[in-house]
Amino acid sequence: MLHTLMTSPYQCDFALLLRMLKAGDDLLLLQDGVLAALTGSDKLALLAASSATLYVLQDDVDARGLSAQISTSMTTVSYTDFVALTVKHPQQMTW
Template structure:
């Protein structure tokens, strides 16, 4: 399953999302959800411990000026990469 997280981890329910993930799932951080990928945050620590492929949209990272603070543990992709994730996963859950 592809999980898309579009809200700040300070507002969105990251804990609930992490309870539903299974091995083989992927997570795409988008919109304000990219804040969860900042180096040194609790959210990043939680994400890297989960059995997920971790991705983030480059346009959303750039729009927020977070590139220099973004973790190298998350794969940064463009919209073509987003389309590839949707093709890979028949099901999607938006958070």
């Protein structure tokens, strides 16, 4: 399943998101969801402990001026990669 976090991780049911992530799932952080990828954040530590593969949309990181603050453990992707993730996962959940 592809999970997309579009809102701030501080304005959603982040605990439920973590419980829903399973092995084989991908999580894409976009829009204000990119805040969960900030180096040293408590949300990043929780995501890193999950079994999902984590991605962050580069355009949204750039739009927020956060490039230097995004964890290097995150895989940055383009919109083309985003489309590939949606093709890979017929089931999707938006947070």
